[in-house]
Amino acid sequence: MSQNYVLKKGLNIPVAGEAELRVSKTVAPGIVAVQPTDFKGFLPRLLVKEGDRVLCGSPVMADKKNADILLTSPVSGTVREIVRGEKRKLLAVLVEADVQQQCVDFGVKDVTKLDGKQVREALLASGLWPWLVQRPYGILADPAAQPRDIFVSTFSTAPLAPDAAFCFGSELKAAQAGVCALTKLTSGKVHVSLDSNAGDSPFAALQHCELHTFQGPHPAGNVGVQISHIAPICKGDIVWTVSLAGLVAIGKLFTTGRYNVRRKVAVTGPMALQPSYIDALPGTPMAAIRSFCGNTPADQLRVISGDILSGKAVGMEGYLGFFDNQVTLVREGTDQELLGWIRPFRFNQFSADRSYFSWLLPKKKYAMDTNLHGGPRAFLMNDGYYARVLPMDIYPVYLAKACLAGEIDKMERFGIYEVLPEDLATCEFVDPSKNNIQEMIEQGIDLMLKEMA
């Protein structure tokens, strides 16, 4: 039974710089980083040292709490450098790729004939396990846990998000194999949600899963929002989520026997010249997209791995995140605007609030920058001001305040189990008090993890 959910609340942020549907560059593997910091709850133990040879799919590090969870190298080559930060925290393992790529052969398998244990083992051994994200809290999935359900969102509504049909529409067979693998991991259902904002989704052909369609502005594409409409997470529940890229990678493991996470990555944003797609691996250095930046000096450019609301500013020296298939380039808005707030019109600034006039120009795309547009203040507007951009049955301001105060009971009551920071990104965007709501939620989640452990 599929159901169509029409979400009214939310906000599509009209940023300029949508990627054209073409692949303008295939990034040849040079240096590729394996970053343990991409995974919440992953404590890395190194399995290689500098100079070691690795194949595509060879383990590079394991989780200290659960040695079965491996991170593997996406290329074959030589470990060039082990990057550590403060207190010798492991930040990345840099692998220099060979010209001739060699892969570990995990063997082609008919996934429908495998049982849950075999699928688990295959995912753990290949290093694809970290694609499974466990909720509540958005942490690395626990291989010993029995998830109530598994959720896959086949689309993103984030600003300038890559087009799912363009990126993965041709990988339907792999996606189907991925779904079949997921069904072995849960006693519940595999829920796949489709975009009904723009015509029919190619993923409507997927079988052995519950299909749901979602229509509405951002964050309707966030899997957290979808879960809260399909089957909300209650205290004690565990569910897993997999992104579409992960689903395809898992499918390919069984259909080709190889660890293959290569994908199309959208280079977007107001500062991107000719925004389009590149073909790249997670861990690709941002230097590979320098040609998109033109002559903008590095200190005036913010390079974000991910979308403009929840992505991570990694800088030109950084690497593409494991889960990200989007890079956003925005200008640092360090300039002062004379009498900005009091000008009656500011047609070049976007605001969801009707005290500006963006509502007159619904089609306009804005070359936004990173200016905060105001000073930090206490929460002043009431809950409804934020709830209008959050299509979930929770009270965002109450939840944020409970997280700030660190009150576990209240956090539970107001729905900390249902959210990840990214789900409240639109609330953070519209906040006239300029609070870092995502950070507050993150703090709350960290506290829950500490207290509930």
Next chain:
Amino acid sequence: MNKIFEKGGKFYWLHSTVDAFETFLHVPGTVTRKGAHVRDAIDLKRILILVVIAAAPAALFGMWNVGYQHGLAIGDTSLNILGNFWYGFLKVLPLYLVSYIVGLGIEFASCQIRGEEVSEGYLVSGFFIPLIVPVDIPLWMLALAVAFAVIFGKEVFGGTGMNIVNPAILTRAFLFFSYPNYMSGSDCWIAYKPTEKLVDGFTGATPLALDGASAQYGTGFWDLFIGTVPGSVGETSVIAILLGAILLIWTGIASWKIMCAGILGALFVGGIGDLAGITTIPCYMQLLYGGFAFGIVFMATDPVTSAQTEAGKWIYGFLIGALCITVRLFNPGYAEGMMLAILLCNVFAPLIDHCVISAHMSRKAKKLKTA
């Protein structure tokens, strides 16, 4: 910002003040450090200046009315519109100066002590205060009341956004309970000097104070609607207040739910009073009398002190309207109930929200269990 105002600099104690003026002049070049990399162009300065703009028609009309009522009182109606306005403007200006100097002074000092940026909240409170006090109030009283309201109504709780009651209403309440002679009776709502001779038989009582006695003059529907009656500076003209209400509702700053619920509450109690023979005033007239319109549009809808939840807003608004009229009908000593109704509901707003959220949570839990 100049280095001497930075931390460790010679004039660091002026940091918040300098920052306030600097950010008043231009949007600072601060960039996002965490979370969403881009942000909405809206900030609190913009929101609060819109509230001031919304209240401006009421304030301008009020100034004219001060002059007009003064003319009526001394029997000299020779002044034209501009003359009346100018008279009123000169009367109200000192109130504004006192309100802003005292209030903002305390606000700047408190923000400096807390090491925060100066919040714009008082911009609005300071604009409202002269509109809801008698125009002839001695300035030292006003200064004292403002200081009390800002310190004990707001700063002790942590400043703008943390307060429980509306500082403007608290100012008025302080005056009302400390100096009742200046705040009620029949002659406080009209500006005149003691040396000026009043017209024979003139009573400057507001329509509310005349309540019960047969209305002698100036209390017809249209007088009240347009606002050519005695009263606090900003409260008399319902039509000017309605203009502000439209702007506030359109921009979504003030909640239409609170306003509608307040009107329903007032009509409800007013209607009962009318039917039961407690009063002879038709219930719809209650909406035009006194501070009801100003209170329900500008004071009750303050997003900090009102109820936060959507259902809570209906309850909160209804209670304000109902309580206001209840005080009017059953309290012979004091004819106006809006101030007390809002204060009381400000205090109860968190409780209302708590009940609404609890009810919502248990409903949700029940739904999940059955699903």
